[in-house]
Amino acid sequence: MHERQPNQPQAVHFGAGNIGRGFIGALLVESGYFVVFADVDTKLIKELNTHDSYEVHVLDETERTEEIHSYSGVLSHADEVLHAIAQPHTRLITTAVGPNVLVRIAPIIAKGLQERLAAGDSPLNIIACENMVGQTETLGKYVRRYLSDEENAWLGDKVGFANCSVDRIVPAAAQTENPLDVGVEDFSEWAVDRSGLRTPIEPPVRGMTLTDALPAYIERKLYTLNCGHAIAAYLGFAHGLDRIDQALANTAILQDVRGALGESGAALVRKHGFDEREHEQYVERALHRFVNPKLHDDVVRVGRQPLRKLAKGDRLLGPTVMAREYGLPVDHLARGIAAAFLFDLKDDPQSVELIGKVDEVGIERAVVEYTGFEAGSDVHGKIVEAYLQLKESKT
Ligand SMILES: NC(=O)c1ccc[n+]([C@@H]2O[C@H](COP(=O)([O-])OP(=O)(O)OC[C@H]3O[C@@H](n4cnc5c(N)ncnc54)[C@H](O)[C@@H]3O)[C@@H](O)[C@H]2O)c1
Numbered sequence: 456m457h458e459r460q461p462n463q464p465q466a467v468h469f470g471a472g473n474i475g476r477g478f479i480g481a482l483l484v485e486s487g488y489f490v491v492f493a494d495v496d497t498k499l500i501k502e503l504n505t506h507d508s509y510e511v512h513v514l515d516e517t518e519r520t521e522e523i524h525s526y527s528g529v530l531s532h533a534d535e536v537l538h539a540i541a542q543p544h545t546r547l548i549t550t551a552v553g554p555n556v557l558v559r560i561a562p563i564i565a566k567g568l569q570e571r572l573a574a575g576d577s578p579l580n581i582i583a584c585e586n587m588v589g590q591t592e593t594l595g596k597y598v599r600r601y602l603s604d605e606e607n608a609w610l611g612d613k614v615g616f617a618n619c620s621v622d623r624i625v626p627a628a629a630q631t632e633n634p635l636d637v638g639v640e641d642f643s644e645w646a647v648d649r650s651g652l653r654t655p656i657e658p659p660v661r662g663m664t665l666t667d668a669l670p671a672y673i674e675r676k677l678y679t680l681n682c683g684h685a686i687a688a689y690l691g692f693a694h695g696l697d698r699i700d701q702a703l704a705n706t707a708i709l710q711d712v713r714g715a716l717g718e719s720g721a722a723l724v725r726k727h728g729f730d731e732r733e734h735e736q737y738v739e740r741a742l743h744r745f746v747n748p749k750l751h752d753d754v755v756r757v758g759r760q761p762l763r764k765l766a767k768g769d770r771l772l773g774p775t776v777m778a779r780e781y782g783l784p785v786d787h788l789a790r791g792i793a794a795a796f797l798f799d800l801k802d803d804p805q806s807v808e809l810i811g812k813v814d815e816v817g818i819e820r821a822v823v824e825y826t827g828f829e830a831g832s833d834v835h836g837k838i839v840e841a842y843l844q845l846k847e848s849k850t
């Protein structure tokens with residue numbers, strides 16, 4: 456069992472999954488924090504409390520291993536989580552549970568904050584590390600619902616809710632002797648909106664960049680890295696391929712992904728004034744990261760929860776709508792969106808719902824319902840045409 460050292464700063468991190476152990480938790484530990492991992496997975500919590508350390512294997516051109524210790528695990532609905540949040544030496548709450556789960560952890564965080572206020576009123580910051588625009592603000596909105604006006608006034612003054620952009624590819628862990636070990640790529644970026652903080656991040660977190668330009672960071676990341684990743688996953692799945700690197704080894708898929716990133720890139724450069732050459736390099740680096748042969752990243756992980764990925768403002772419709780607003784082409788993005796409608800995976804409830812909807816109302820109506828592009832519009836036509844083509848080539 457791990458113990459916090461006297462005077463050691465603490466962070467409570469919700470979600471001890473791939474990015475939780477492989478990036479956020481690891482950075483916090485390396486920066487001197489004791490990390491309390493809170494998760495719903497009983498087996499995982501038991502493993503965290505059984506193993507004194509776990510290894511982060513950096514799988515890239517050069518390989519290295521980082522040993523992570525100084526953490527404990529608690530069930531996220533247990534009272535220990537509330538006590539951990541209430542302690543003044545807890546300086547940060549972070550999450551990596553998935554955007555759809557924020558609404559479920561909000562009441563727990565709210566209760567913990569009430570205990571904290573009752574025990575004193577020391578400030579702290581909350582950073583939700585989910586792939587979503589405005590994820591921490593969204594969590595803050597959910598948390599406020601459980602608090603009184605007086606508590607919310609304190610929250611506004613003393614509790615920072617800082618949006619962020621988190622980037623490191625962490626695939627599902629391979630089977631190793633220690634089930635907590637995780638494989639990651641070398642690249643990483645964690646950009647946090649400085650204006651959301653209510654107290655300095657102390658000690659500073661290694662690898663965390665504080666920025667005044669978060670909207671540009673998050674849109675560049677979501678509409679490039681995650682956009683290309685999702686399109687590779689959906690087209691790869693449609694072609695019967697298992698892994699992202701295999702998908703990108705297919706020339707036609709690579710052409711579509713590169714084309715889509717060209718389209719989203721043109722819109723991003725217009726909106727955020729990025730240097731064109733630098734943005735091209737960002738795209739090339741993303742493509743290079745996707746084909747890392749050591750990551751063994753499954754199309755099923757990258758494509759998971761297709762309805763979330765088809766949501767307004769997310770990685771597929773976000774850049775498509777933005778490009779259309781500037782009158783820019785979206786042919787490759789439309790193919791990526793079309794491929795999402797073929798992501799037929801029985802153990803992904805969002806996939807079951809999506810495929811069920813297509814079966815029930817037909818592709819033309821389903822595209823209207825999920826994308827908002829009206830039948831008869833240019834983009835709707837492109838998506839339906841690409842869907843029919845992809846479906847035809849599958850049979
Ligand atoms: N893996 C990556 O490459 C990566 C990179 C950047 C951002 N992200 C984002 O991080 C988040 C997590 O992704 P992941 O790949 O680590 O997924 P994951 O499935 O490996 O981990 C999620 C963890 O959250 C836990 N969880 C689920 N519901 C919970 C609850 N109610 N309370 C506490 N814990 C709960 C799960 O048990 C699991 O351990 C997502 O939003 C994802 O978009 C992932």
Ligand SMILES: O=P(O)(O)OC[C@@H](O)[C@@H](O)[C@H](O)[C@H](O)CO
Pocket residue numbers: 586621622623624625680681684685756757758759760
């Ligand atoms: O985590 P998701 O489901 O939003 O997206 C799947 C992948 O694209 C994602 O996890 C990337 O690996 C990650 O965003 C890299 O920073």
